[in-house]
Amino acid sequence: MAKRREELFLKNGSLLLEKLVCSFNGKSNPIRSFSDKELQKATNNYSSALDLHDSGSYKCYKGSVDDRLICVRKFDPNYRYPFEGPLERIINEIAIATQMSAHKNVLKLLGCCLETQLPTLVYEFPMDGSLSHLSPNPNRRIQSQPLLLKSRLRIAWEIANVAAYLHTAFPRPFIHRDIRLANFFLDQDCAPKLFNFFFCIPIPEGETHATDEVMGITGNIAPESLKTGKFTEKNDVFSFGTLLLELLTGQRGYDLSQDETALLLNCGDGGVDPTIPIEGEGILEQQVYKLFLRCSSLTAEERPTMVDVSKELRQILSLTPDTA
Known part of the structure; x- marks a missing residue:
């Protein structure tokens, strides 16, 4: 032995x-x-x-x-x-x-x-468990304490920051390829902590994309990557869009064929996950859903960068009251 x-x-x-x-x-x-x-x-x-x-x-x-x-x-x-x-x-x-x-x-x-x-x-040691516990699950024996909308927006902003860091902090951008709630723990201050880099790959020097096997959850992978096996930073933006939807509405997926109006009406009955304490939903519907839609565009070129996503979420956070 x-x-x-x-x-x-x-x-x-x-x-x-x-x-x-x-x-x-x-x-x-x-x-x-x-x-x-x-x-x-x-x-x-x-x-x-x-x-x-x-x-x-x-x-x-x-x-x-x-x-x-x-x-x-x-x-x-x-x-x-x-x-x-x-x-x-x-x-x-x-x-x-x-x-x-x-x-x-x-x-x-x-x-x-x-x-x-x-x-x-x-x-x-992560003091507060997996971030996936924030997503409602009727089969879970112990439900997590609901977080205010502003707390969830802050979590989304910090996740956007770490994804942007992967894309910009090294000589070659790294594509995470698996940005979802289950790959984050929470610390005692309710800050998200990314711990899984299993699918993470760099874009080779001089190239615009990385090529690899298509792995992970289908609904979390950008459609162009599903078809070609080619990955860019915009794949992570798409994944972040699905994470943002789940974090704020409890939905784990959506119908790509829906138009914007239908999507807004069907996401949590037109608003945020009902377990989240909130006073008003105007900012969420008008700005966060719009950001989600851009991140989840079927066309990679129409998606923002993770740096831009981070900046926009920071601005939304500054406008969100502490009681929300």
């Missing part, structure tokens, strides 16, 4: 170093190397009682190391991935997460364990 762990450590470690050199010239923020035994002890052998989040292909567990709470993300090597190379994608995710950890809306990657068949990732 010890020999097998050593072999996995050397294999996974060399892949990670190669990815860091290839993508970031070997630069990264330092992270800790955890042993498999450390993480088993930290999570009580990955007890289901400490389960924080289950995506199917991985689970997040609450753990404790050196009297510090942590979040341990363990991938299932037996999961039937609909694509080849989950190991390479996890290595890629670690490399990107080390670059992104300094951003205030990214769940800080503390380290990883390279002794497991698929590397296990260790993050700071």
Whole structure:
């Protein structure tokens, strides 16, 4: 067993170093190397009682190391991935997460364990659970406390900020490709923390798009990417539009064939999710829905950039009363 762990450590470690050199010239923020035994002890052998989040292909567990709470993300090597190379994608995710950890809306990657068949990732502990809990679910045993409209708009703005950072902060833009509520945790101040970079890819130097397998939830992928397998920043803008709709109305999708008037009337009966405490809906219907429609345009060129989305949401926030 010890020999097998050593072999996995050397294999996974060399892949990670190669990815860091290839993508970031070997630069990264330092992270800790955890042993498999450390993480088993930290999570009580990955007890289901400490389960924080289950995506199917991985689970997040609450753990404790050196009297510090942590979040341990363990991938299932037996999961039937609909694509080849989950190991390479996890290595890629670690490399990107080390670059992104300094951003205030990214769940800080503390380290990883390279002794497991698929590397296990260790993050700071998110104090307030998954952002997907904000979406109404009648089958959920415990419903989350409703958030004011302004709080949800602030969450949307901060998500737009971190997506814009991915697009503009590095020599080559990175396309996240999976911007949705389930990939964010909330901290104690109700700030969203992005933790999943599994599908994230860079646009190659000198190119206008990245090419890859089409993966993820169909309704979250821009139509031009579904058809061609080519991805640009505008794919993330489209994904953000669906996230914005769900965050504010509770709907997980919409009919692309609806015209604007029909869409406005059908989204939450013409307004915001009824569980959200709100005094008036004028700003939401007139500005946020308009932004959603532009983000969700079937034509990529008609969508705004994530930088512009962030600026517009900041302006809407400034006009939204604290009681809303």
